[in-house]
Amino acid sequence: MEIRLLRVDSRLLHGQVATNWAKVLKVGRIIVVSDQVARDNIRKTLIKQASPPGIKVHVIPLMKMLRIYFDPRFNSFKALILVEDPADACFLIENGIQVDQINIGALSFESSRKMVTDSISVNQKDIAALQWIHDQGIKLDIRKVYGDSSKDLWKILREKGLVETTKQ
Template sequence: MIIGVRIDGRLIHGQVANLWTTKLNITRIMVVDDEVSKSAIEKSGLKLATPAGVKLSVLPYELAAENILAKRYESQRLLIVAKKPHYLLELVKKGVPIEEINVGNMSQTDTTIAVTRSVNVEKEDIAEFKELQARGVRLVHQMVPADSAEDFMSLLDKKG
């Protein structure tokens, strides 16, 4: 069962591994990323960052959608993590029931626009966020569980 969905450019690190996993009582973290799923080095790094007792899946989006829709994780408390909105939008297009996405850390580059101190978006990210919203997905920004959740699209709209 999907308990949480988070965008975080760092994937699994302190906030996801400790704070969110504990707060949501997660039993499996699923990283959805076609490139990372092909990298043995990145996968072993993610495995090291995953808390003891929590299972890890690192999957391309098509297999992730297939497994979720086949109800492979129904007895588990699943946290889905992706670097950007792209793969989450692909999951939604395939029928994965995602109601809310927590937009966490997205790194700054030469081509990004700062939405908050820790969220920087590209033009294509903005289009994907708008499509997710149009498909009924609620987008919030909440770095850590102690913070209050803010409406992400309102923050994005302020940036024009």
């Protein structure tokens, strides 16, 4: 399977992903990977209804994503993978999914989180997962849509004092 983009976005599939990223990346599949959403028939239905014309959308749990990623029957897939949080991205990478960078779309604010940009807030669990991902040499790219200029989430986290400044 060719993963054209691994995106972390608490909103999962929405207009920007459906209309911009999927079109620019020329994917044939959008795969929403979430144990919680895979068990929630209402959310699954809503996500599938947001799919752009001509692109298949699947909602699957984490372990199923790993099974299909390593299954040669799916080698021809060109996919956009969406996860809700950095921990799920970390899990996929720890278990062998290969990516050079992760796009961070939005991480919704709540009282236990600190705002780091206008659309990204993090808690300690997110920071730990992002730290591990960064330590693997994977770039943490912030862009809402493809045409936006890329920003480095790791640099922003360092500037905000949320991670050690000695690590690059």
